[in-house]
Amino acid sequence: MLSFTENKDEIIKYLVSKGFLVSSDFFDKVKEEFDAEELCKKLESCNPKPFILSEKVFLSLKEKKDSEDNLNFEIISEEKEENRLLILKNYVEVNKKKEVMDFVDYFRARYNSLKNLLMNRPELQNATSINRILNKSDKDRVALIGIVRDKSTTKNGNLMITLEDLTGEIKVLVNKNKPELFESTKDILLDEVIGVLGANSEKIVFVNEILFPDVPVNNELKKLDREEYVVFTSDLHVGGKVFFENNFLKFISWLNGDYGGEEHKEIAKKVKYLFIGGDLVEGVGVYPNQDKDLIIQDIYDQYNKLTEYISKIRKDLKIITIGGNHDALRLSEPQPIVDKKIAPGLYELENVIFLTNPSMVNIFSRDGFPGFNILLYHGGSFPYISENVDSIRKNGRLDRPDLIMKYLLQRRHLAVSHTSTLYVPGNEDHLVIDRVPDFFISGHIHKTVVNNYRNVTLIGCGCWTDQTEDQEKRGIVPDPNRVILVNLQTREVKILNFED
Numbered sequence: 001m002l003s004f005t006e007n008k009d010e011i012i013k014y015l016v017s018k019g020f021l022v023s024s025d026f027f028d029k030v031k032e033e034f035d036a037e038e039l040c041k042k043l044e045s046c047n048p049k050p051f052i053l054s055e056k057v058f059l060s061l062k063e064k065k066d067s068e069d070n071l072n073f074e075i076i077s078e079e080k081e082e083n084r085l086l087i088l089k090n091y092v093e094v095n096k097k098k099e100v101m102d103f104v105d106y107f108r109a110r111y112n113s114l115k116n117l118l119m120n121r122p123e124l125q126n127a128t129s130i131n132r133i134l135n136k137s138d139k140d141r142v143a144l145i146g147i148v149r150d151k152s153t154t155k156n157g158n159l160m161i162t163l164e165d166l167t168g169e170i171k172v173l174v175n176k177n178k179p180e181l182f183e184s185t186k187d188i189l190l191d192e193v194i195g196v197l198g199a200n201s202e203k204i205v206f207v208n209e210i211l212f213p214d215v216p217v218n219n220e221l222k223k224l225d226r227e228e229y230v231v232f233t234s235d236l237h238v239g240g241k242v243f244f245e246n247n248f249l250k251f252i253s254w255l256n257g258d259y260g261g262e263e264h265k266e267i268a269k270k271v272k273y274l275f276i277g278g279d280l281v282e283g284v285g286v287y288p289n290q291d292k293d294l295i296i297q298d299i300y301d302q303y304n305k306l307t308e309y310i311s312k313i314r315k316d317l318k319i320i321t322i323g324g325n326h327d328a329l330r331l332s333e334p335q336p337i338v339d340k341k342i343a344p345g346l347y348e349l350e351n352v353i354f355l356t357n358p359s360m361v362n363i364f365s366r367d368g369f370p371g372f373n374i375l376l377y378h379g380g381s382f383p384y385i386s387e388n389v390d391s392i393r394k395n396g397r398l399d400r401p402d403l404i405m406k407y408l409l410q411r412r413h414l415a416v417s418h419t420s421t422l423y424v425p426g427n428e429d430h431l432v433i434d435r436v437p438d439f440f441i442s443g444h445i446h447k448t449v450v451n452n453y454r455n456v457t458l459i460g461c462g463c464w465t466d467q468t469e470d471q472e473k474r475g476i477v478p479d480p481n482r483v484i485l486v487n488l489q490t491r492e493v494k495i496l497n498f499e500d
């Protein structure tokens with residue numbers, strides 16, 4: 001039995017580890033000593049099992065105490081088994097002062113997670129630790145896994161990488177006479193975790209092949225056995241002068257089945273989930289002199305206006321959203337959810353689910369079908385990746401979020417280098433892509449792009465704002481007023497344009 005007031009963080013972490021997501025109003029009702037283990041047992045015995053713990057769930061549990069009658073929870077997004085929504089990954093903030101050791105733990109956690117993924121590759125199953133390779137005198141073939149500490153060009157024009165693991169560091173050399181390998185090595189960034197196959201010689205490994213954690217080549221393109229749709233969008237920027245209000249309202253009308261041709265209206269009715277990739281509002285003080293770009297100057301009023309729009313959407317359509325760098329949130333990732341005090345109206349809408357940036361959900365799972373994993377990431381690291389990865393810089397930079405997403409999937413990490421985004425260190429690295437998604441959703445750079453990498457659908461969601469001076473300075477040329485519609489039965493993707 002734990003005191004709730006003293007152990008709130010610990011209790012939340014425990015509940016999340018058991019697969020429950022805790023809504024802030026759940027704990028508004030908790031006043032007494034708290035037995036998290038007992039609570040989980042009760043929840044497990046419920047049919048259907050709730051996964052978002054809200055005030056209503058708490059009240060239902062209270063009822064259970066008094067009677068053993070069957071409970072009928074009002075459960076967000078799980079009222080119909082066939083439309084099941086599960087939250088696979090959502091960050092839980094633990095209030096703790098950060099110290100230098102947290103950075104050490106963070107990179108250790110990253111190394112271990114990605115090493116485990118790499119060790120699924122047969123070539124790396126017997127990878128040797130760096131200190132053992134350094135102690136070898138023979139010129140053996142070796143396999144190792146390390147985090148990239150340094151990368152440089154030698155005077156002969158070859159590439160030299162310093163790799164580090166928990167036992168030491170070693171130099172590995174990629175010869176320019178292996179053109180394919182040499183080209184792909186140019187794209188490697190600091191702090192990536194990679195596998196190396198090569199030949200050991202005098203404390204240097206001559207590289208034959210580099211392996212990335214990556215998506216398995218046999219990753220399946222999952223399809224649903226019935227016609228259901230999902231829609232992806234992002235970067236509304238409500239409150240900005242150049243927010244395309246009329247077009248956004250047209251999109252809402254379409255979602256409600258009130259706009260477009262008959263065929264389109266039929267499809268709209270079959271949309272079960274709407275995903276939003278962050279930047280719900282334009283925000284306040286995001287960049288210097290932003291006030292001249294605002295039509296709504298107050299952040300609370302911006303969220304009130306957003307609530308007005310979102311409340312027009314039919315209530316049987318679930319809306320899953322994360323925040324972005326323009327929302328009223330800290331910039332460090334993972335970004336938590338927008339506080340109830342800032343957007344109280346949105347919290348009252350029962351079809352809206354706030355998740356952290358990044359997060360992962362699963363939809364439409366049932367017996368015999370694993371459902372679709374959807375990875376949501378606003379895209380804070382994208383500008384860095386587009387400038388620093390050789391092949392992306394040469395092939396479109398910020399115009400190609402699909403190339404950026406492919407790159408991050410190969411690395412199985414959302415912000416590969418230490419300086420690619422602001423982050424919160426700790427004993428877990430929440431930016432590791434530990435599960436392969438079926439859909440990887442992003443926003444931030446306002447481009448509407450769809451591509452496929454090993455059966456993962458890569459989606460840059462576009463936006464609902466025209467270009468501001470700030471976007472221009474950052475090299476962002478938006479593709480506004482478009483949404484991505486996916487038929488989950490066929491996996492066919494359509495880009496719908498709501499521009500006047």
Ligand SMILES: [Fe+2]
Binds near residue numbers: 326
């Ligand atoms: Fe944005």
